[in-house]
Amino acid sequence: MTTPTSSVDLAVAAWHDAIEAFCRLQPHGYMKEGPHGTRSIMSGTPVPVLNAVISTTRKPEVAELSEFAASYRNEGLPWSIQLRGNPVDSAIAQIAADRGLTKSFILPFMTKHLDADDTDASPLDKISVRRVPAEDHETYNSALAAGYEAPDQVFRGLSAPNVLSAEGMTAYLVEEDGTAVATSFGVFLNGHVGIFNISTRPAYRRRGYARAATTAVLRDAYAQGARTAFLHCTPAGRGVYESLGFATSEEWQVYAAP
DSSP: OOOOHHHHHHHHHHHHHHHHHHHHTSTTOEEEEOTTSEEEEEOOSSOGGGEEEEESSSSOOHHHHHHHHHHOOOTTSOOEEEESSSSOOHHHHHHHHHTTOOEEEEEEEEEEEOOGGGGOOOOOTTEEEEEOOGGGHHHHHHHHHHHHTOOGGGGTTTSOHHHHTSTTEEEEEEEETTEEEEEEEEEEETTEEEEEEEEEOGGGOSSSHHHHHHHHHHHHHHHHTOOEEEEEOOHHHHHHHHHTTOEEEEEEEEEEOO
């Protein structure tokens, strides 16, 4: 089933609002936007998709995007150029190449309509799911990093106390016998909820914990009035999200450094 264009545009706009809110919580974060829909975002985290030049429109304004890319200051952090579609104008591919962004990949943007069924989650044995207060930021950061098999410092910005306590933002931990085994993060705004930071420790995968973490975000967001959920997915997580009713609305083209 094809999602109506207007609904997709609203979800994409909500994604941009969520990312802007996150960036503005970071010590050196910012967002700026040009008149033709090109944005620069800087989160200050070492994650290329969170430091980027992005076209918010389906048909990028090449000259504006080129100007933004040429003036982007990544402060030594990995960054990317992102477009809402594929294939991409060869001129944009060249702009990316000129900046050393020669690795390209597709980033699916998935959406889901929420209804009362999303409040009914089958409980799993041996686990609990809880919201994470700011004082537990170290526990959350460690679990998030372990789930992505990355150093702890990579995710400090994503798990900072001011992020965990920010209005509309909620982090979750799935715990088994007192061990934090999976994570999720929701950003609620304008009747939408963005799903982020879904991760599971390698030794605990394929037990339904990522699904439980995602469902916790959906349940709480529906109770707050959200009726659309959105996320970007990796190949590893796609099956989980599809089983929850998410469908790919767009495929974003991303250019990053190799």
